[in-house]
Amino acid sequence: MLELHQISKHYQPGGQLIEALKPISLTIKAGEYLAITGTSGSGKSTLMNILGLLDLPSRGDYLLDGVAISSMNDQQLSQIRSEKIGFVFQSFHLLNHKTALENVMLPQTFGTVPLSDIRQRATHLLQQVGLAERIQHKPAELSGGQRQRVAIARALMNQPKVLLADEPTGNLDSQTTLEVMALLEALNQQGQTLILVTHEPEIARRARRCLVLRDGEVVSDHLQRCTDPTQF
Amino acid sequence: MTAQAKFYYLHNHLRSCLNELRSHALRSMLTTLGIVIAVAGVISIVAITEGMNHSLVKNFSQLGTETMMVRQNIFKAMNNDVLQPMTEREWFALQNLQTGISAVAAFSRVELPGTGVSGVRISYAGRSQIGRLLATSANLPQMTGRYPIDGRYFADSDSDARRRVCLVSEELAATLNLQLGANKPLLQIGNFQLQVIGIMPGGNRDILGTSADVYLPLGFAMQLNPKDIALEFGFRSLDESNTEHIKRQVNQLLRQIQGTRPNETANFVIENATELKQFQTDTLGTIRTVLLLVIAISLIVGCIGIMNVMLASVSERTREIGLLRAIGASQSYIQSLVLTEAAILTTVGALAGILLGLGIATIIAAGIPQIEQVILPPAAVVLTVCCAILVGIACGALPARKAALLSPITALNLE
Ligand SMILES: Nc1ncnc2c1ncn2[C@@H]1O[C@H](COP(=O)(O)OP(=O)(O)O)[C@@H](O)[C@H]1O
Numbered sequence: 001m002l003e004l005h006q007i008s009k010h011y012q013p014g015g016q017l018i019e020a021l022k023p024i025s026l027t028i029k030a031g032e033y034l035a036i037t038g039t040s041g042s043g044k045s046t047l048m049n050i051l052g053l054l055d056l057p058s059r060g061d062y063l064l065d066g067v068a069i070s071s072m073n074d075q076q077l078s079q080i081r082s083e084k085i086g087f088v089f090q091s092f093h094l095l096n097h098k099t100a101l102e103n104v105m106l107p108q109t110f111g112t113v114p115l116s117d118i119r120q121r122a123t124h125l126l127q128q129v130g131l132a133e134r135i136q137h138k139p140a141e142l143s144g145g146q147r148q149r150v151a152i153a154r155a156l157m158n159q160p161k162v163l164l165a166d167e168p169t170g171n172l173d174s175q176t177t178l179e180v181m182a183l184l185e186a187l188n189q190q191g192q193t194l195i196l197v198t199h200e201p202e203i204a205r206r207a208r209r210c211l212v213l214r215d216g217e218v219v220s221d222h223l224q225r226c227t228d229p230t231q232f
Numbered sequence: 233m234t235a236q237a238k239f240y241y242l243h244n245h246l247r248s249c250l251n252e253l254r255s256h257a258l259r260s261m262l263t264t265l266g267i268v269i270a271v272a273g274v275i276s277i278v279a280i281t282e283g284m285n286h287s288l289v290k291n292f293s294q295l296g297t298e299t300m301m302v303r304q305n306i307f308k309a310m311n312n313d314v315l316q317p318m319t320e321r322e323w324f325a326l327q328n329l330q331t332g333i334s335a336v337a338a339f340s341r342v343e344l345p346g347t348g349v350s351g352v353r354i355s356y357a358g359r360s361q362i363g364r365l366l367a368t369s370a371n372l373p374q375m376t377g378r379y380p381i382d383g384r385y386f387a388d389s390d391s392d393a394r395r396r397v398c399l400v401s402e403e404l405a406a407t408l409n410l411q412l413g414a415n416k417p418l419l420q421i422g423n424f425q426l427q428v429i430g431i432m433p434g435g436n437r438d439i440l441g442t443s444a445d446v447y448l449p450l451g452f453a454m455q456l457n458p459k460d461i462a463l464e465f466g467f468r469s470l471d472e473s474n475t476e477h478i479k480r481q482v483n484q485l486l487r488q489i490q491g492t493r494p495n496e497t498a499n500f501v502i503e504n505a506t507e508l509k510q511f512q513t514d515t516l517g518t519i520r521t522v523l524l525l526v527i528a529i530s531l532i533v534g535c536i537g538i539m540n541v542m543l544a545s546v547s548e549r550t551r552e553i554g555l556l557r558a559i560g561a562s563q564s565y566i567q568s569l570v571l572t573e574a575a576i577l578t579t580v581g582a583l584a585g586i587l588l589g590l591g592i593a594t595i596i597a598a599g600i601p602q603i604e605q606v607i608l609p610p611a612a613v614v615l616t617v618c619c620a621i622l623v624g625i626a627c628g629a630l631p632a633r634k635a636a637l638l639s640p641i642t643a644l645n646l647e
């Protein structure tokens with residue numbers, strides 16, 4: 001479903017060339033549960049931003065659902081982001097002045113769906129992530145785990161093809177980490193493609209497939225679980 | 233997109249903007265303040281000057297072009313010079329002038345002891361109202377073209393006999409619930425009781441100062457308060473091509489009677505209706521232009537204010553915009569979001585400004601006797617609102633562009 005051919009990314013802040021990502025080829029199938037891992041600065045976020053169309057690769061081809069994205073304009077890229085990709089961030093990125101419900105509704109407020117339908121779907125999703133009692137709460141009135149669950153519900157709003165989570169448990173304690181991971185994995189069980197970026201071996205080990213990056217290069221791509229934590 | 237989809241799209245879009253504005257209610261209000269004030273300024277000036285213009289046109293259409301007025305030269309009094317008022321002496325002389333003029337009407341404002349800025353208390357059958365008095369000769373209606381709508385105007389004999397009769401304006405009659413019946417109603421003004429014998433059309437306001445709430449015969453008024461009577465005159469030239477000649481003759485005659493020295497300013501001014509209209513229209517136009525210019529400048533200042541606040545709000549919302557971009561909002565969507573917000577702010581500001589402006593105009597107009605009513609042409613409203621929307625879009629353009637071009641990754645990584 002996601003195909004990367006010799007994708008690379010480099011930055012040139014002030015003349016000095018930084019190769020954030022060296023040429024990578026990668027195929028991710030529908031329904032997969034992939035962990036992207038590696039030390040800080042190894043290029044995990046860069047790769048994820050490219051996968052999520054937030055950033056364009058410097059070189060290489062990226063096919064999403066069989067469509068090459070290299071020739072697309074901002075309007076088309078945004079459309080695909082909206083329809084096929086759901087993001088979950090380390091720091092949740094909820095809007096503080098909106099309620100949980102309004103935050104979840106957000107991805108459809110720039111579409112053509114009637115408001116009542118949006119509200120219904122958002123309420124349903126909040127029930128699904130176990131926050132039925134909290135839909136009118138503002139983020140400040142929610143715990144970290146609850147906030148991340150609101151963010152997951154928001155990411156699911158447009159029934160994305162792929163869920164991209166960048167360090168989703170980075171701001172959570174160990175108990176809520178387990179809860180959030182369980183939620184994400186349950187979604188994967190139901191067929192949701194899940195790509196998880198994490199620098200924590202214990203989290204990465206839970207994935208069915210594990211990609212290890214070091215200095216922008218793939219050093220291992222296990223189609224089985226990550227077994228050897230010394231790799232990174 | 234189908235029509236329905238388009239509707240939902242616009243509906244959602246507008247809601248997003250309104251939610252955003254509502255969640256920053258105070259900031260939104262402060263942003264529009266500049267526009268509210270500027271629009272209120274424009275609207276009040278237009279409403280007042282339109283009202284004045286309306287009175288002008290109405291009065292002059294009744295007068296006819298050949299009418300001439302001799303009024304007190306109030307500028308002479310302003311220059312700390314002694315202004316010698318005109319009396320019956322000048323009136324009689326004018327009436328005897330051997331040139332082609334009609335009968336000469338004379339009139340004067342009357343101020344009784346206790347008269348305030350807006351007039352004296354007038355009472356009838358338990359009701360009372362503050363109003364203005366005007367003493368006139370019997371032939372005033374012929375000069376102004378305004379005749380009683382009920383009853384009759386007083387005759388020379390009423391004046392000569394010092395009869396205590398009067399006419400009231402239609403508006404005053406309505407306020408006092410006064411009707412002419414078989415036995416004439418008695419009006420109480422100060423210490424005097426006057427019999428109402430007729431009702432004059434309209435209210436107490438016009439540009440020429442020939443309208444009042446109560447019209448009294450000159451004879452009675454002079455008996456009341458002879459010192460305060462300062463006559464002004466109106467007449468028609470019977471030969472329109474000869475107005476300049478008539479003017480010269482009247483000037484010469486009055487100066488001679490008043491004993492004005494050759495290089496001294498006259499105590500009167502002679503106005504021809506056409507000139508007067510031109511002068512007043514010109515003055516009105518100049519005042520309007522100057523005021524609108526001042527407002528235009530304040531509008532520009534208001535715009536810069538809006539732009540500034542919108543720029544700040546975009547910076548403040550960087551993270552939010554980054555998030556919207558990540559979850560699928562395109563650059564053009566973000567741009568239109570900010571533009572729509574700006575347009576909503578300025579439109580609401582303009583509407584509030586129109587209401588405020590109308591309020592201000594009504595209050596100001598109440599203090600200007602020449603204005604019968606404030607008038608706000610619909611075109612001015614439409615134009616103001618259109619201008620405001622354009623201004624909003626113009627002011628929002630830069631912030632909107634800044635917002636659209638934010639890199640979502642950088643925006644999201646800000647903490
Ligand atoms: N906008 C940028 N400009 C310059 N260098 C960048 C930029 N974004 C990332 N990098 C560099 O690319 C490398 C990979 O970064 P990143 O993908 O964020 O790593 P990770 O998420 O694994 O910690 C780092 O060395 C980082 O400094």
Ligand SMILES: [Mg+2]
Binds near residue numbers: 044045
């Ligand atoms: Mg990272």
